[in-house]
Amino acid sequence: MAVAEAAVPMPAKRAKPPGAISRLIAHPSFRWGLLLFGLVAVCGLLADWLAPFDPLRNNFRTRFRPPDETFWFGTDRFGRDILSRTLHGIQVSLRIGLGVALLTALIGGLIGAVAGFWQRADGPLMRVMDALMAFPAVLLAIALAAALGPSELNVIVALSIAYVPRTARVMRAGVLVVREFPFVEGARAIGASPARVLLRHVLPNAMAPLVVQQTYVFALAVLAEAVLSFLGVGPPPPTPTLGGIIADGRDFIQEAPWISLTPGVVIALVVLGLNLMGDGLRDALDPRLRTAIR
Amino acid sequence: MSLLSVRDLAVSFGGTRVLEDMSFDIAEGEVLGVVGESGSGKSMTALAIMGLLPMGGSAAGRIRFEDRDLLALPEREMQRLRGERLAMIFQEPMASLNPVFTVGEQIAEVLRRHRGMDRRSAHREAISLLKLVEIAAAERRVDEYPHQLSGGMRQRAMIAIALACRPKLLIADEPTTALDATVQAGILDLLRGLRRELGMAVLLITHDLGVVSDICERVVVMYAGRVAETGAADAIFARPSHPYTQALLAAIPRLDGPIGALPAIGGVVPAPADFPQGCRFAPRCPHALPACEVGPPALRTTVSGTDAACIRVQEVA
Structure with a gap:
């Protein structure tokens, strides 16, 4: 069979449209967010090398030292270096934040996808989510963490349960939209099974809002972990956590404000950075806003 | 088969x-x-x-x-x-x-x-x-x-x-x-x-x-959820028998036709909940009789060899 347009010379390969990554980098708020978050995260990751002192070692001769050239951010009531503790605390907080973001994405994503795709599952699943949503997330996490006992893993589990309903809702909304697209009917028409239609055709097209949502969940989890640690139901002492260090300084806020100040500023930077990144991601992944970015 | x-x-x-x-x-x-x-x-x-x-x-x-x-x-x-x-x-x-x-x-x-x-x-x-x-x-x-x-x-x-x-x-x-x-x-x-x-x-x-x-090669003409007429494409285009098919074909604008308003079929297709009891085209049909409203008409063979769901097909075609 003759190819109709064979005689037409082939156009030169078109310049590739800017990919998602370069579009993200070009986005100012994503760039600033990445800078802030990246800075804090790298410090946390390199805590073992960067920390000048052992974060756990008590030294009663150096109690309540204000910031000086040896202890850049001062020491606490046991003479532990705040900088070293904060650096290690970042590690714990980010591990918990990432764990919660991934776990809620997995569980909430699955629940939301199933609820959105199979109408029969929708009612029961989402009523359970609504019931969870009825409690303030932090309150629920405190109760769960207290019930499960203090450990890093339990904090991740407790926070994940508390934040799963948000993720599930976002995922369900995305699936509800995408499953009506004609290409989903097209996938059925070539004999794809329902599970395959959902996993291969619906989910990849419904992921974008979830990705954005999970950056906010990450930030919320970092904040919530600080709250739990502050209240004493976070990872058990002497594990340095950002919330734990703030709690340590609470009784001495007048005399030694540097104890609470340093981890407090770090939490603010992490959360700000993550939120800015989330905004950037949202703009980059939303095709309706795409032209507005340039 | x-x-x-x-x-x-x-x-x-x-x-x-x-x-x-x-x-x-x-x-x-x-x-x-x-x-x-x-x-x-x-x-x-x-x-x-x-x-x-x-x-x-x-x-x-x-x-x-x-x-x-x-x-x-x-x-x-x-x-x-x-x-x-x-x-x-x-x-x-x-x-x-x-x-x-x-x-x-x-x-x-x-x-x-x-x-x-x-x-x-x-x-x-x-x-x-x-x-x-x-x-x-x-x-x-x-x-x-x-x-x-x-x-x-x-x-x-x-x-x-x-x-x-x-x-x-x-x-x-x-x-x-x-x-x-x-x-x-x-x-x-x-x-x-x-x-x-x-x-x-x-x-x-x-x-x-x-x-x-x-x-x-062959055509099924549908109206309001039922077959109106079916048969060889040539026959239907040469000599439509069902009043709906006739009206449909008459509504095609032609380059060599008279200049003026396009012919249209009066009224609209009823919604499925309000389908009439009898012939569903009857309310819009120029040839409708009281008998058309009794029950859905069966398909009957027409002179052009098609099958049309119209009780007056012999007279109308």
Whole structure:
């Protein structure tokens, strides 16, 4: 069979449209967010090398030292270096934040996808989510963490349960939209099974809002972990956590404000950075806003 | 023996029947056109055959395809049939391809599903399928994403997906509606050529009578969920018997016709919930009698050899 347009010379390969990554980098708020978050995260990751002192070692001769050239951010009531503790605390907080973001994405994503795709599952699943949503997330996490006992893993589990309903809702909304697209009917028409239609055709097209949502969940989890640690139901002492260090300084806020100040500023930077990144991601992944970015 | 035989097909949603008494046959390699206005039940017929009725819809009657009753077939069996023996292309080529996969991946999906091909040979076959549907530079297009293709090319790619396993029956639901006129002609030429080349039957759903006269051998004219008239395309176009078919043909604007207002059929198609008891066209029919409102008219053979659902067909034709 003759190819109709064979005689037409082939156009030169078109310049590739800017990919998602370069579009993200070009986005100012994503760039600033990445800078802030990246800075804090790298410090946390390199805590073992960067920390000048052992974060756990008590030294009663150096109690309540204000910031000086040896202890850049001062020491606490046991003479532990705040900088070293904060650096290690970042590690714990980010591990918990990432764990919660991934776990809620997995569980909430699955629940939301199933609820959105199979109408029969929708009612029961989402009523359970609504019931969870009825409690303030932090309150629920405190109760769960207290019930499960203090450990890093339990904090991740407790926070994940508390934040799963948000993720599930976002995922369900995305699936509800995408499953009506004609290409989903097209996938059925070539004999794809329902599970395959959902996993291969619906989910990849419904992921974008979830990705954005999970950056906010990450930030919320970092904040919530600080709250739990502050209240004493976070990872058990002497594990340095950002919330734990703030709690340590609470009784001495007048005399030694540097104890609470340093981890407090770090939490603010992490959360700000993550939120800015989330905004950037949202703009980059939303095709309706795409032209507005340039 | 016919490839597909539909008998007394009825589709209802809740208590509302949107389609009833639908019967027709398609022989191997035949092109059957189903025409009607929006809401006449054309698409529901197609979806019922594919077993893809929307949520809440149920089909009754018999749909026999190659010795199998599709309505009685378990869903798993239907999944094996779809895309393999029975393929469908849709109205909206712009949205009928998955935006996150390349054209080649989507063609390969059918081949891997039904033919068990490995990734590499499926990719090769995808290229030759794109050549079959006359897409230039198929080797390059195969790795492009749907948004990089024009509307006409996307519909060609859809056809390539549908034809991947050489189905016996292709259902084309308004395949050219969303395309502009020259692209439309190209797609119809392609369908005509492929059908001859591959020997497949085509069920072409359209509201465009021009398309029907172009490539269909037989026609089913539908009105408000029932068959109005059915028969050979030549006979229906030369001498329509049912008042609705007559009115429909009279409403086609002609280049050599008189200049003035276009002829139209008065009134609108009733909604499925308000379908009249008797002949559904009676309220809009210039020839209607009180007897028309008693019950749905049966199909009767007309002088031109078609079958029309009209009690006055002898006088009207």
